[in-house]
Amino acid sequence: MAIAFNNSYARLPERFFASVRPLQSPSPALIQVNEPLAADLGIDAEWLMSPAGLDVLSGRTIAEGSEPIAQAYAGHQFGNFQPQLGDGRAVLLGEVIDRDGRRRDIQLKGAGITPFSRSGDGRAALGPVLREYLVSEYMAALGIPTTRALAAVTTGDAVMREEILPGAMLTRVASSHIRVGTFQFFAARGDVEGLRLLADHVIERHYPAAKSGENPYRTLLDAVIAAQAVLVARWLQVGFIHGVMNTDNMSVAGETIDYGPCAFMDHYDPATVFSSIDRAGRYAYANQARIALWNLTRFAETLLPLIDAQQEAAVEQAQTALSGFAPAFEGAYFGRFAEKIGLTEKDPDDRALIDDLLKRMEENQVDFTLLFRHLGQAVSGDDEPARSLFVDPTAFDGWAGEWRARLAQDGREAGERRAAMDRVNPAFIPRNHQVEAMIAAAVQREDFAPFHRMLDVLSRPYDDQPDAAALAEPPQPHERIAATFCGT
Structure with a gap:
């Protein structure tokens, strides 16, 4: 078997999914195969790159052992409950056991119409496929839990969105594709047996x-x-904005999933929103922790009949559990930010120091990624790279005096401290204007060199890469991206 499928979700009752065959691409072509990930999954990358592998990655053939299904789920979309959503453009080919003994899903995204497609065409355009491949692999390189990209292919057909675009498919790998919305699907139907089977x-x-x-x-x-x-705290520490934190886009496995209109902040502004459909800023950068708790409250509601047969007792237990979110989030958030400014020994007063820095960054439109990276140089005595990012450089000076006094109490050699800071402050992020330029090159000119270049650089986000310095630069005013799109 080219892929050693070991399926479990397909063993659940039929109401959990619909059996469906992927769309057959008319003339597929390979863009990228993730060879290290293939090795982790026990899949021969050379086979994936062969005509037989390409046929599987593009839906033309069903691999031995594959049981393609579209999963059923519901969800709150921008706060509005939809009792039936489901995989409208994705097909789960099956599961494998990776070399570490973990079960992993292999899914085709952009695989055509399913019974859950509603009025959609089930396909994916090239741009969103490249964006998700690049950003999900970048998140993996940062060590942030995420779905992964195994392969990307062009399909040879056209997709109609605001304009006619080339079609593509992404092969996505996840610990599972089970969402908060999956639990909501059964809860909305009063299907306690289904909830119990899913929870088990x-x-x-x-x-x-x-x-x-x-x-x-x-x-x-x-x-x-x-x-x-912990996941959402990690997002905030790198300036990541998911864009569509609907309950059907929250994985119960704790992975980042569904990179639609996602983006990374350039200058620090907690109100930053990129998603073109998030007109009210529900999923703005600073709202993400609050929305995560809101989503988790919806998850807790689905589990009430399983937690305790007595409604009142179940609600009490759920509320106690939910009260644990804030300390867990704050511990992860401030703990990591303490590391980002070079602190080893934690002190409750560090929160004020961190908040003061972020406030000064907001007031001075300071680039989020560059500031934290340049603080490593400031530890070594060179303040100018960090200082020059501020509209009013004295704003940095005022904070830096308190910071240095705190570092003096922390007891660590400067070189060791800087090395530790460089391990948590990336030198590179997927800059929105560069991602859009990469997509334009692929869509308009069939030029994938910028994609491959960005993928290579972003796979080593913490490394200084002088030959790639341009990819670390923030956008000029005319290059700024105001809106991103989900691709459906």
């Missing part, structure tokens, strides 16, 4: 320690809350 599947797959807990379903809730608290 998630516990077995993602949180096996919960099986030995006094109340496994309460333990499941605690585990998902903790995972999401």
Whole structure:
């Protein structure tokens, strides 16, 4: 078998999914195969790049052992509940056990119409496929839990959006594609048996320690809350804005999933929004923790009949679990930001120091990524790179005096401190204007060199790469991207 499928979700009752065959691409061509990831999954990358592999990656053939399905789920989209959503343009080919013994989904995104497509065409345009490949692999390189990209192909057909665009498919890998919205699908139907089967599947797959807990379903809730608290804190520490934090886009496995209109901040502004459909700023940068808790509250609601047969007791347990989100998030958020400014020993007063820096950055339109990277140079005695990012450089000076006094209490050699800071402050992010230029090159000229170049540089985000210095530069005023699009 070219891919050693070992499927479990397809063993669940039929109401969990619909069996469906992927769209067959008319004339596919390979853009990229993720060879290291293929090796992790026990898949021969050379086979993936062969005509037989390309046929599987483009939906033309069904690999042995594959049981293609579209998963059912519901979800709150911008706060409005939709009782049936589901995979409208994605097909789960099956699951594999990777070389570390972890179960992983392999899914084709942009694989055509499914019973859940509603009025969509089920296909994907080239631009969003390249964006998701690049950004998800960048997040993996940062060490942030995420779905992964195994391959990207062009399909040879045209996709109608605001204009006619080349079609593409992404092969996505995830610990699972089970979402908060998957639980909502069964809860909305009063299907307690379905909820229990789903929860048991998630516990077995993602949180096996919960099986030995006094109340496994309460333990499941605690585990998902903790995972999401840390995940969103990690997003904020690199300036990431998901863009569509609907409950159907929140993975119960604690991975970043569904990179539609996602983007990274250039200058620091907590109100930053990029998604063209987020007109009210619901999913702005600074709102992401609050929305995560809102989503988790919806998740907790679905588990109430499993947590306790008595509604009042179940609600009390759920509320207690949800009260753990704030300390978990704040611990991860301030702990990592302390590392970003070079602190080793934690002190409660560090929160004020961090908040003061962020306030000064906002007032001076300071580039988020460059400032934290340049603080490493300031530790070594060179303030100018960081100082020059401020409209009013004295704003940096006022903060830096307190910062240096705090560093003096921390007891660490400057070179060691800078090296530690460079391990948590990336030198490169996927700059929005550069991502858009990369997409334009591929869509308009069939030039994939910028994509491959960015992918190579961003796979080493913490390394100084002098030959790629242009990719670290923030946009000029005329290059700024005001809106990103989800691609559907």
